[in-house]
Amino acid sequence: MRIAVLGLGIIGSRAGSNLRSNPNHDVRLWSRSSRGLEGEVESLEAAVADADVVALYLKDAEALRDLVPTLASCVKGAPAILNHSTIDLETTRWLADFCASRGWAFLDAPFTGSRDAAQAGQLVYYVGGNPETIEAFSPLLLETGREVIPCGEAGTATILKLVTNLISACSVQAMAEALATATKHGIAPQALISAVGSNACGSPLAAMKLPTMAEGNFDTHFSLSNMLKDSRYALALAEGLDTPAIQAVSQRMAELCDKGLEDLDYSVLAKPYSDS
CATH class of the missing domain: 1.10.1040.10 (N-(1-d-carboxylethyl)-l-norvaline Dehydrogenase; domain 2)
Known part of the structure; x- marks a missing residue:
């Protein structure tokens, strides 16, 4: 898969590194503030332009609402959006509607587990969304986590x-x-x-x-x-x-x-x- 990991804080940087360890993926990392990480690209467009999957590890709802409209102008296809950011329920529903209006697959997929779990690929993902979409992307989630817990529709995981x-x-x-x-x-x-x-x-x-x-x-x-x-x-x-x-x-x-x-x-x- 071509995967864009957006947000390179304590968790995103480690999840991105774990994804990059799979030679079958083309993983590009991006953050507003450069972290100097291997695989990091200079622009949002370079990260997401032809991505199959966009994984969001952003700080909060404000950062997500600021980024997503710009993201829409940068992508050239119909990526799946996996939101791992912990945000409020209203913003999760807004993001789900935003993706649906563009024909993008979406998973509400926050995680539990902090720095060491992320480093070891042992995060646990709570996942809300279409059951077929959850099934399709669970193998990818298990590359950075040890368990995927389906919760129901988008919003339930949040x-x-x-x-x-x-x-x-x-x-x-x-x-x-x-x-x-x-x-x-x-x-x-x-x-x-x-x-x-x-x-x-x-x-x-x-x-x-x-x-x-x-x-x-x-x-x-x-x-x-x-x-x-x-x-x-x-x-x-x-x-x-x-x-x-x-x-x-x-x-x-x-x-x-x-x-x-x-x-x-x-x-x-x-x-x-x-x-x-």
């Missing part, structure tokens, strides 16, 4: 991605509070980590985040600014419902972003406790 990130954000804030409370009373962080690991509240997320939070290591796997963005999309989904947990955590993340922590991992929610 909803599931946002609500699972809601759980992750609230869980990491709860871990930060538990770590701070335990250590305040002289409990060693490792004791808490062990206790959580054997408790019903233990999870892969806790196993990943609690040790680095205890170390004060906030090396970015998934940035605070991205989780804040996703929390706001989740709040829009939940409009009319009482959602105090994600409202409070979203406000907390906004405060920390305002303090200059936006590019660190969202586990930086623990940092205010170690600073106090």
Whole structure:
């Protein structure tokens, strides 16, 4: 396939590299800001002009809405658009309609998995769209992921991605509070980590985040600014419902972003406790 990968952040750059490892593909990478990566081209037109597939790994809905009209003027055929960007439901539906009006296949295909999973080709894709389109492109998705989860029509995958990130954000804030409370009373962080690991509240997320939070290591796997963005999309989904947990955590993340922590991992929610 001729594949254009647009958006070369933490995930897109690694997904693009994995796709390029398949010699049967012609993979072209593009980002507004040059990253100096192998396979990167200078212009959007050079990336997408004759592409069979355009894979979007953009930061947010604003970036996607800005790019897609320009994309339409650059392509010469009818590519399949695979949107892996985490965006709001309204923008997902807008993109689905945009593609349908041009006869382009479309998949709503956000992922779960952060930096290391992307590096290892172990992302998990939630996928919404036409069942035949999902079946046709699942082998390609499995070149950068380990699982494809069909969710229903376009938009369903976006909803599931946002609500699972809601759980992750609230869980990491709860871990930060538990770590701070335990250590305040002289409990060693490792004791808490062990206790959580054997408790019903233990999870892969806790196993990943609690040790680095205890170390004060906030090396970015998934940035605070991205989780804040996703929390706001989740709040829009939940409009009319009482959602105090994600409202409070979203406000907390906004405060920390305002303090200059936006590019660190969202586990930086623990940092205010170690600073106090």
